[in-house]
Amino acid sequence: MTYKREDLCKCFAGCYGCKGCARSDTLAALGVGRSAVIRGMSDGGRNISGRLSDLGFTSGSLVSCVGESPMGGMRAYFVRGAVIALRDEDAAVVVTSEENDDGKRKT
Amino acid sequence: MRMPQWSSPQRKMTMESGKLENNYTVALAGNPNVGKSTVFNALTGMHQHTGNWPGKTVAGAVGTFSHGTCDITLVDVPGTYSLKAHSPEEEVARDYICGGVSDGDRRAPDAVVVVCDACCLERNLILALQIIERGLPVVMCVNLMDEAKKRGISVDVSALEGMMGIPVVPCAARSREGLDVLCERLAGVLTGEEKAVGFSLSEDVSDTARSIAESCVTDSPTSRRRDRILDKIFTGRWTAIPTSALLMALVFYITLAGATPVSEGLSYLLGFVERGSREAFTWMGLPDIVVCALCDGVLDVLCTVVSVMLPPMAIFFPLFTVLEDLGYLPRVAYNFDRCFKQCSSCGKQALTMMMGFGCNAAGVVGCRIIDSPRERLIAILTNSFVPCNGRFPVIAALISVMLMLGVGHSEAGLSGAVMCGVVGLGIVLTMAVSRLLSATVLKGMPSSFTLELPPYRAPKIGEVIVRSVFDRTLFVLGRAVSVAAPAGFFIWLLGYVKIGGVSLLRHITEILEPVGRAAGMDGVMMCAFILALPAAEIIIPLMLMGYSTDGMLSSVEAVGEVTEVFQAAGWSWVTALCAIVFTLVHWPCSTTIITVKKETGSVKWAFLSAAVPTVIGYGLCVLINLVFG
Numbered sequence: 001m002t003y004k005r006e007d008l009c010k011c012f013a014g015c016y017g018c019k020g021c022a023r024s025d026t027l028a029a030l031g032v033g034r035s036a037v038i039r040g041m042s043d044g045g046r047n048i049s050g051r052l053s054d055l056g057f058t059s060g061s062l063v064s065c066v067g068e069s070p071m072g073g074m075r076a077y078f079v080r081g082a083v084i085a086l087r088d089e090d091a092a093v094v095v096t097s098e099e100n101d102d103g104k105r106k107t
Numbered sequence: 108m109r110m111p112q113w114s115s116p117q118r119k120m121t122m123e124s125g126k127l128e129n130n131y132t133v134a135l136a137g138n139p140n141v142g143k144s145t146v147f148n149a150l151t152g153m154h155q156h157t158g159n160w161p162g163k164t165v166a167g168a169v170g171t172f173s174h175g176t177c178d179i180t181l182v183d184v185p186g187t188y189s190l191k192a193h194s195p196e197e198e199v200a201r202d203y204i205c206g207g208v209s210d211g212d213r214r215a216p217d218a219v220v221v222v223c224d225a226c227c228l229e230r231n232l233i234l235a236l237q238i239i240e241r242g243l244p245v246v247m248c249v250n251l252m253d254e255a256k257k258r259g260i261s262v263d264v265s266a267l268e269g270m271m272g273i274p275v276v277p278c279a280a281r282s283r284e285g286l287d288v289l290c291e292r293l294a295g296v297l298t299g300e301e302k303a304v305g306f307s308l309s310e311d312v313s314d315t316a317r318s319i320a321e322s323c324v325t326d327s328p329t330s331r332r333r334d335r336i337l338d339k340i341f342t343g344r345w346t347a348i349p350t351s352a353l354l355m356a357l358v359f360y361i362t363l364a365g366a367t368p369v370s371e372g373l374s375y376l377l378g379f380v381e382r383g384s385r386e387a388f389t390w391m392g393l394p395d396i397v398v399c400a401l402c403d404g405v406l407d408v409l410c411t412v413v414s415v416m417l418p419p420m421a422i423f424f425p426l427f428t429v430l431e432d433l434g435y436l437p438r439v440a441y442n443f444d445r446c447f448k449q450c451s452s453c454g455k456q457a458l459t460m461m462m463g464f465g466c467n468a469a470g471v472v473g474c475r476i477i478d479s480p481r482e483r484l485i486a487i488l489t490n491s492f493v494p495c496n497g498r499f500p501v502i503a504a505l506i507s508v509m510l511m512l513g514v515g516h517s518e519a520g521l522s523g524a525v526m527c528g529v530v531g532l533g534i535v536l537t538m539a540v541s542r543l544l545s546a547t548v549l550k551g552m553p554s555s556f557t558l559e560l561p562p563y564r565a566p567k568i569g570e571v572i573v574r575s576v577f578d579r580t581l582f583v584l585g586r587a588v589s590v591a592a593p594a595g596f597f598i599w600l601l602g603y604v605k606i607g608g609v610s611l612l613r614h615i616t617e618i619l620e621p622v623g624r625a626a627g628m629d630g631v632m633m634c635a636f637i638l639a640l641p642a643a644e645i646i647i648p649l650m651l652m653g654y655s656t657d658g659m660l661s662s663v664e665a666v667g668e669v670t671e672v673f674q675a676a677g678w679s680w681v682t683a684l685c686a687i688v689f690t691l692v693h694w695p696c697s698t699t700i701i702t703v704k705k706e707t708g709s710v711k712w713a714f715l716s717a718a719v720p721t722v723i724g725y726g727l728c729v730l731i732n733l734v735f736g
Contacts, residue, residue: 048555050191050193051188051193051555051557052557053189053313054188054189054191054193054233055188055230055557055559056229056230056233056313058313059313060313060314060317061313061317066335066338067335067338067339067342068344069342069441069442069444069445070342070343070344070345070347070348070442071442071443071444071445071446072445073444073445073448074441074444074445074454074556074558076338076342076441076560078331079230080227080229080230080317080320081224081226081227081228081229081230081320081326082227082230082559082561083334083338083559083560083561084557084558084559084560085437085441085444085557085558085559085560086556086557086558087444087448087555087556090555090556090557
């Protein structure tokens with residue numbers, strides 16, 4: 001899935017799906033305690049998808065959000081056996097589809 | 108997240124390109140935080156100190172060991188998540204593992220040992236598979252098997268070996284388990300007895316990694332419960348900031364409380380050394396003036412620097428290393444990232460700032476943990492805004508003087524409150540200046556910031572002491588001593604040389620008088636600040652020396668006496684306040700400036716690291732003088 005320029009979120013720098021946006025299908029929108037499957041990256045030219053995939057954020061990986069920084073702005077994700085903390089605007093690059101409670105993936 | 112000072116080992120490697128028989132080069136690769144350095148030290152017998160700073164192998168260490176007929180040169184490659192390098196440090200790692208492309212005479216290693224963390228094998232496999240794909244002989248070392256077992260994660264090593272097609276050795280490097288097998292199989296691979304070149308990949312590396320991990324690793328659902336509970340305390344919404352404040356306060360308290368008696372003892376002992384060497388020099392028949400220069404100048408300053416710098420560092424750094432080994436430090440960066448993001452910097456600056464409280468030079472070196480060059484420079488340039496262990500006692504003494512001059516008495520509670528204010532001012536200035544720098548000379552958006560929160564691990568005390576004492580304390584002390592000795596001679600010379608019956612020191616003091624006056628201070632104080640460039644600890648002794656009639660460096664006396672001397676010299680509480688602010692914010696010590704030069708490789712940044720706090724500190728003092736003076 002690719003996003004166009006118009007999809008850019010208005011709330012802060014070049015982000016795609018943080019809190020307060022219409023987009024709810026990125027990692028940044030994943031609540032603490034929820035899990036999702038990574039579908040792809042939509043890097044907006046920020047050139048971080050490479051680093052994220054090195055850290056284990058690759059298509060098909062199961063991610064769960066395990067915590068939020070006490071001051072906000074950063075969240076910790078459990079992915080491929082490790083806990084990685086990302087800033088919300090970086091997490092917004094990762095497109096996900098959330099798992100339902102019964103474990104089946106949303107389409 | 109690892110970075111080397113790569114030049115020296117690299118040179119070493121190229122020199123060896125004329126290869127001897129049975130002499131092999133093996134690279135030790137792996138993700139960060141998998142205990143690569145532990146494996147390295149266990150194999151090479153800790154002949155090398157790897158120069159670890161939080162989560163990072165700083166110098167690419169080279170060590171040798173032999174197994175059977177093989178002499179193996181082991182190279183500790185900085186940790187990397189992937190061969191698709193995304194930072195200069197990772198490029199270095201990739202170039203080394205794959206055999207350099209830029210340097211014609213560098214060859215690829217004979218084999219690569221990939222160290223993996225058994226607790227998160229899936230991600231570690233990505234790097235291992237990428238290296239196998241390059242066609243290099245690989246031996247995989249699945250480290251931290253003991254920890255995985257404790258967590259209820261089991262790794263089927265033989266199945267893994269079958270799927271990877273390379274030797275896979277389970278290890279627990281901390282207790283040396285499995286290392287003999289590792290050596291044996293590595294030797295087998297090197298001599299060609301064992302096949303270690305794996306398969307060619309048909310599908311994407313990360314998919315392969317997932318499918319291999321799925322069939323070889325059994326994870327229990329409770330395996331990370333302890334970490335998550337600890338995370339709730341250390342990074343929880345309400346508990347994170349109180350616990351980190353408490354821990355830091357505890358570290359500072361232990362450091363200051365422990366350092367004072369040790370410092371006194373050390374200075375007493377070194378006093379003996381000084382007197383002894385004076386007698387020895389006299390006995391050797393050296394001329395009086397040389398003996399004076401050596402003892403009153405060089406040795407005196409040297410002893411002061413060692414006795415005031417060594418104890419706090421020897422206490423602070425091990426404590427800091429314990430926090431690092433526990434896995435707590437990345438959590439601090441995680442907790443405080445937001446504050447630093449507001450200043451266009453990153454959370455890891457919280458860590459380097461904390462190291463700066465111990466020693467600014469160490470804090471500057473610690474900035475190597477910051478991946479982005481822009482944010483690293485910001486952290487380096489603003490590090491000296493927090494008072495280090497050297498300036499802390501000076502500020503404390505000056506606060507007592509200020510309170511005596513202002514309210515007539517000095518109470519512990521009141522001076523504690525003022526101290527907190529001073530430290531707070533330092534932190535606020537760090538943030539403000541970070542912001543200022545990123546808006547001016549270091550323009551740019553904050554780059555992405557990713558941070559691994561490693562599992563909590565019990566620290567290994569032996570390793571902590573070795574690393575903190577050898578790699579940090581002695582490293583910083585060495586630099587300090589090399590600066591203090593010539594500076595000591597210079598200070599002595601200023602007091603000794605007389606022009607027109609007045610010492611050079613007095614002349615300089617008079618020249619500096621108007622400069623000091625404008626900022627609410629005087630010439631003696633400015634002169635003391637300048638001469639205390641090698642170590643801020645000697646600011647007060649230097650001031651006393653300037654005010655005294657004989658112009659000799661005297662040891663620090665009781666606060667009461669000091670206050671009397673200062674009062675006689677015309678100090679008011681505003682003078683003391685200006686002195687406090689200027690102690691907090693002026694040029695960093697020469698050790699720090701040299702370190703900045705070494706870390707950034709540029710005189711420009713070293714100059715800026717001294718100029719920025721000087722201008723701000725002087726400005727603040729002028730302002731204070733205008734308002735209160």
